[in-house]
Amino acid sequence: xxxxxxxxxxxxxxxxxxxxxxxxxxxxxxxxxxxxxxxxxxxxxxxxxxxxxxxxxxxxxxxxxxxxxxxxxxxxxxxxxxxxxxxxxxxxxxxxxxxxxxxxxxxxxxxxxxxxxxxxxxxxxxxxxxxxxxxxxxxxxxxxxxxxxxxxxxxxxxxxxxxxxxxxxxxxxxxxxxxxxxxxxxxxxxxxxxxxxxxxxxxxxxxxxxxxxxxxxxxxxxxxxxxxxxxxxxxxxxxxxxxxxxxxxxxxxxxxxxxxxx
Amino acid sequence: xxxxxxxxxxxxxxxxxxxxxxxxxxxxxxxxxxxxxxxxxxxxxxxxxxxxxxxxxxxxxxxxxxxxxxxxxxxxxxxxxxxxxxxxxxxxxxxxxxxxxxxxxxxxxxxxxxxxxxxxxxxxxxxxxxxxxxxxxxxxxxxxxxxxxxxxxxxxxxxxxxxxxxxxxxxxxxxxxxxxxxxxxxxxxxxxxxxxxxxxxxxxxxxxxxxxxxxxxxxxxxxxxxxx
Numbered sequence: 001x002x003x004x005x006x007x008x009x010x011x012x013x014x015x016x017x018x019x020x021x022x023x024x025x026x027x028x029x030x031x032x033x034x035x036x037x038x039x040x041x042x043x044x045x046x047x048x049x050x051x052x053x054x055x056x057x058x059x060x061x062x063x064x065x066x067x068x069x070x071x072x073x074x075x076x077x078x079x080x081x082x083x084x085x086x087x088x089x090x091x092x093x094x095x096x097x098x099x100x101x102x103x104x105x106x107x108x109x110x111x112x113x114x115x116x117x118x119x120x121x122x123x124x125x126x127x128x129x130x131x132x133x134x135x136x137x138x139x140x141x142x143x144x145x146x147x148x149x150x151x152x153x154x155x156x157x158x159x160x161x162x163x164x165x166x167x168x169x170x171x172x173x174x175x176x177x178x179x180x181x182x183x184x185x186x187x188x189x190x191x192x193x194x195x196x197x198x199x200x201x202x203x204x205x206x207x208x209x210x211x212x213x214x215x216x217x218x219x220x221x222x223x224x225x226x227x228x229x230x231x232x233x234x235x236x237x238x239x240x241x242x243x244x245x246x247x248x249x250x251x252x253x254x255x256x257x258x259x260x261x262x
Numbered sequence: 263x264x265x266x267x268x269x270x271x272x273x274x275x276x277x278x279x280x281x282x283x284x285x286x287x288x289x290x291x292x293x294x295x296x297x298x299x300x301x302x303x304x305x306x307x308x309x310x311x312x313x314x315x316x317x318x319x320x321x322x323x324x325x326x327x328x329x330x331x332x333x334x335x336x337x338x339x340x341x342x343x344x345x346x347x348x349x350x351x352x353x354x355x356x357x358x359x360x361x362x363x364x365x366x367x368x369x370x371x372x373x374x375x376x377x378x379x380x381x382x383x384x385x386x387x388x389x390x391x392x393x394x395x396x397x398x399x400x401x402x403x404x405x406x407x408x409x410x411x412x413x414x415x416x417x418x419x420x421x422x423x424x425x426x427x428x429x430x431x432x433x434x435x436x437x438x439x440x441x442x443x444x445x446x447x448x449x450x451x452x453x454x455x456x457x458x459x460x461x462x463x464x465x466x467x468x469x470x471x472x473x474x475x476x477x478x479x480x481x482x483x484x485x486x487x488x489x490x
Contacts, residue, residue, distance in 0.1 A: 065429065076334070077333045077338070077350060078351050079435075180450075196453060
């Protein structure tokens with residue numbers, strides 16, 4: 001709340017009471033950090049943040065959104081201290097701009113692509129349905145904006161199907177919208193993130209083909225410490241916790257893989 | 263069902279919308295009055311500026327506000343100089359952004375109803391030696407009550423429904439700038455469609471009720487036809 005005391009009048013007294021209570025209840029060294037999280041990582045990060053609070057006594061407040069928007073906001077003074085991007089590019093962009101601490105960047109998760117349909121039995125386990133082109137719409141995320149979209153285009157190219165299917169492609173603005181196209185049945189099938197359809201280690205509903213990783217370049221999601229969080233122990237602790245085994249277990253459970261692991 | 267976090271976003275939304283509506287009525291009334299009466303050559307420019315948020319995509323408006331109000335922007339540097347800090351990602355910032363975004367919904371109904379009064383009632387009041395304030399409160403206000411109701415309700419409802427601007431300027435920060443529309447977005451991103459449906463249902467019910475009440479009230483009011 002730097003330089004903002006003249007606006008304190010707007011902040012409800014409830015927040016003050018809560019903050020005061022938190023100060024009394026929690027250990028002296030506990031701190032709070034504000035984290036900008038890529039929207040596709042909403043679920044696992046909510047769970048990781050809860051574990052993080054239990055393990056360290058620090059608090060991580062999460063904001064979800066698109067990585068590109070976060071970059072624009074951070075460039076214009078947003079108070080985020082840790083940035084967990086949906087890709088590598090946006091994290092590097094902040095690093096180059098001098099808004100992030102260079103040697104703190106690391107890949108916290110690798111996204112996996114799945115060809116998915118809401119209809120059980122529609123997508124076979126080898127993905128051969130793609131070649132048959134018996135559908136009217138194949139959904140994917142905008143390859144210019146979303147790393148999962150770019151990966152999907154790469155898969156189609158590598159299978160030699162891009163030209164054949166070009167007219168059947170419908171693009172979601174991001175991977176969530178793409179999932180909505182498919183889950184509502186408006187597109188018979190589509191390339192979505194495995195994390196969106198996985199539950200307890202398998203595809204929860206419909207049918208899917210987990211695309212082998214040889215068909216696309218790894219979808220690296222990078223995290224980085226932002227310069228304004230440099231001195232916050234909670235921000236540093238969160239980055240450390242993200243690399244630990246508790247966080248790794250959650251990340252794997254939600255259908256991501258980790259660098260250096262299958 | 264609605265979680266505690268959902269209810270917190272509803273409460274925050276209510277506060278933003280109430281405060282923004284109040285400010286819009288205070289700013290919008292003199293502005294609409296001037297626009298309704300003036301023959302200035304700047305009238306066209308002003309009308310266009312006020313109506314701009316109706317046409318611009320909210321993310322574009324949000325982006326410009328973010329840049330203008332940010333530490334490198336002219337308004338941001340001004341607020342910094344004044345010791346106020348910068349506005350984006352704060353509650354006052356949300357209110358300021360909402361005022362810009364919803365202003366046409368307040369100014370336009372007021373302007374229409376001010377114009378509909380015509381000159382005669384004002385001239386009659388003047389011949390009876392009523393001062394400008396006296397005229398405004400005892401002649402103009404009673405004649406334009408439906409205009410004020412429409413302005414207040416549309417301004418409030420439109421602020422409740424905004425998304426693109428508040429996401430850009432607010433930053434989706436829990437307890438501080440996370441309003442109900444942004445919370446729905448969070449639920450959808452997390453594929454929590456049940457919770458998203460609950461909140462979206464609340465918004466739908468709210469918006470429909472507001473519009474129903476507004477149009478029913480306008481129908482029974484004698485001056486209503488002037489607004490059409």
